[in-house]
Amino acid sequence: MRYESLIEATGDTPLVGLPHLSPRWEGEFPVRLWAKLEDRNPTGSIKDRAALAMVRAAEADGRLTPGCTILEPTSGNTGISLAMVAKLRGYGLVCVMPENTSIERRQLLEMFGARIISSPAAGGSNQAVATAKQLAEQYPDWVMLYQYGNPANAQAHYEGTGPELLRDLPTITHFVAGLGTTGTLMGTGRYLREKAPDVQVIAAEPRYGELVYGLRNIDEGFVPELYDDTVLTRRFSVTSYDALRRTRDLIEQEGIFAGISTGAILHAALSIADRIAAGEDERADIAFVVCDGGWKYLSTGAYSGSLQQAAERLEGQLWA
């Protein structure tokens, strides 16, 4: 495959079967799991799709012009994707990032030339969003693409991830992805529901340690503007322990080295698969998203020691 430049190589990622983790790979009524390897995108995560789409949309409507500075609240991957696109297109980038994110993400951003403004760990990404909104008022010439409310984020998946999945797996029955900005689930979910109305769309969201939920009151809570719960069929909250357990299962049984949020998604996918496989005359093709590789999380200790130790080390970290 040949591309004019790195950003053109975004998307069209492989979909690979998981014959060892699937409850029934063969037979008349298979219950199969399929992993969409989004770590194969240019900067190694699914966020390349959204970042590129948001920049293109802002260029098209004239908000972004050469020399502009982009501002974005991000726990990491979106920032890294934007940093790459910004570098190639000639923009500056300011990322507002919670201080409790992994060191690898910071180092990558710095290498790409992004400026990082830290927001307090307590309150997690909610606080990063609030800080970015304040900065946007202070610096009106900065362009905030705002992944949580930018329709181009979901549209990237409506036009890319969704069609790719249906092309590669016409028998798809379930789609499982992580719920962060909700862009992946909204865009892919809408496309699949239109083209294959029986497909179930399932969300897995990370359940963090308590520090991350350290809001002062409930009204400081945050639901992304993109979120529309009618697109989803079910939604699971997955603990760090279960996410880590599945991340390790994925390496041990299928050879896929994925980040921790992928473990959370696999956990939800397997709980669906196991319930279906309990009946002997039902089939399923469950596609789930591998959001990124495990590289950026090595320093968190997620991949060493016992699961319990690893889960304790993740306490207070934003791992998705």
Next chain:
Amino acid sequence: MAIEVKIPTILRSYTGGEKSVEAKGDTLSAVIDDLDANHTGLKGRLITDEGALHRFVNVYVNDEDVRFTGSLDTTVKDGDSVTILPAVAGG
């Protein structure tokens, strides 16, 4: 046996600092009423005047979001675990 309800930090002032408390009921609605009977005021933080779950509150029965399983009518049984969490951003 009863139902274990996990309380987020932000609402522990209602449970005397307890991280998790027990409650009884056949539905989530009944569980929340029972919670409120023992921890006055908690219900008002979870449910709006119109009787729906507060927009920024997520409730899970055995890790599944109740908004997709019948909301306040979600059935619960002894041994189930109910987790209450404020909505936070990801990404």
